Amino acid sequence: MPLHDVGYRAWEGVLRPRAAAVVIAGTGIRLAWKSRWLRRVMLFAWSPALMFAGGFFAFEQAVEDGSIAAGRDATRRLDGFGLVGRLVATSLGGQLDDPEAARRIVWSRLLLAFMRAPQAVLLAVVVGLVAPRLIAGDLRARAWLVYFTRPVSRSDYILGKFGVLAAIVTVITLLPALVLWLVGVLVSPSLAVALATWDLPLRIIAAAVAVTIPTVLLALAYSSLTAESRIATFAWFATWVACWIAHGALAGADMAAATRPQGGAAVDADPYAEDPPSEHPPSEDPSAVMPRHAQQFNWLARAAGIDNSVDRWAWLSLYHAQGVVQAWIFGIEQRFVVVLPPLASLVAVALGSLGVLLVRVEAPARA
């Protein structure tokens, strides 16, 4: 018997089980953080932010030394930063007269590109590796008995598990994007830029929420459908890949059709042509025309919303649907009719997943 054994004593305090979701989330985060590979991936997830910080720095340097106003030569100089430089240059397009307007365009697109291109993919990978175990592991270890024999409701449980993944999403997507904005403010000529771009942090948060809710709920729904986390992992990645392929095939067919002349034969489009064929009429939006040097980085251009062709199949793929909605949140995509199908798709995924979760999480206890 231990020397300090005081026997069993009554609890004199008051039980207040009102923050069960916080307890579940906190413990889940602590358990997930024990994984060394997760810590490494989370650290690695910040590395793209360095590259994009370079983009902010390059742009602000150009503004400071006045080369922005000097015309298109500035964009060539910015090419030195590789992908990000091209993005900046493309964002500037032909409207370089007003640095303030250019700043908003560049920052929004840099942030969107950051959240879309590296972070969204990393997020899908990390969520796919962490989420399946969250509920499937509980089902396998019969841990649901630990929860549902205590004053824990279904919503507490779901919120708690959601919180674990939301924390990961925050660390991978939200925090680096906010830090990027802060870096932009710090390297800008005046701190007044923070006031001029005050809405960007809010847009970043909204864009992160747009990613988090459907992604996390879908991942948790898969996890709740099986006690084998491997099956949930497979289903998660299979869904992403299948949706991506389906979207790619249909969007590719659309693009092929768009480049086909009235006569019937497809045009052998020259990606380096000064004026590539487009289904859209020229507009005043600098992003409407895509300079030839940016075309070899179509993926980044699409991620940043520079390619403003209508992706009518975006709703098919979670990744692309999120991209369109995020572009809308950043004010880059302003055609609501384009946003509506992907937005509806995300809402449907979120609601459907929530429905599955509500039915499944307590099912073993009721069986």
Next chain:
Amino acid sequence: MIDAGTEPLQERSPLPVRLERVEKWYGRRVVLAGVTLDIPPGITGLVGPNGAGKSTLIRAILGLVRLAGGRVEVCGIDPAVAARRVRQLIGVVPEDDAAIPGLSGVEMVQYAARLSGLPCVEALRRAHEVLDWCDAGQERYRTVETLSVGMRQKVAFAAAIVHDPVIVILDEPTNGLDPLERRAMLGRLVTLARDHGKTILVSTHVLRDVQSICDRLALLVRGRVRLAGSIADLTGSADRDLRLRGSGPLELFVARLTARGMKARLAGDGDGVLLHATDPAAVVAVWEEAGRAGVEAWALEPERRPLEEVFLAALQAADDADLGRLANAPA
């Protein structure tokens, strides 16, 4: 203290758990068929063959299943209406391993305490305190998936009682325990019931455990309560038989009693003599004859039927009743 509402619990219902005509169906299969059962403070054993509905009954008490009919009250609260408040009052040790992989034993108990509403630091303090009481030792720092069966059972028990519940429900609490651990676990249950006024419901197949610690018993067969009452009443002899325990010439002793016109016979289990004595004078005569026969008697006590015998007889009666019901059912 448990914040379960403004009214004192005892004023609302004198009984910690009350079930009235509880019915539960899974599809077309009846699992609980009008169960009416009161569970008073003390230790109540819930026994029955596999598939009798014991686990479903426990889930009904916890408000985990939607009932087809009837009513459950836990300290006057209906779990169907306020399941969270009811679960605050209850601690459950499930039959199967139920733990969060990756947590150590003490973290597991602390986690359970926090889920039940204890503040973080207090939860850790009480987790250690309760694990000390359960004699968990240093193994509490190992992750739960690496613990032995007995240690896991201790952790599960500690997690169930860490928030000082009014009612403790245990499903097969001595599963996988060695004899010493088993005895210690039963001792803790008795302490909780006797010294701390807990209401304890033990669902088990081990009738020996029920007989050794339970005050009351409820036998569930095919969703019906076939037997309920105090252990003393259920195992007591209807014929008011006595058993004399002792050593010496027991055959001679039996012969002398028979000669005096008393019913007496050697116990079938070889442990003393069974006799029928209805009045104090007969008891005095038994002692006298024992002395004359040279039997060294050390106990004369009411004969108790083994619980297993009671259990089997009740099962047989249940079978007969069901057969009768089938026979009388309209074609």
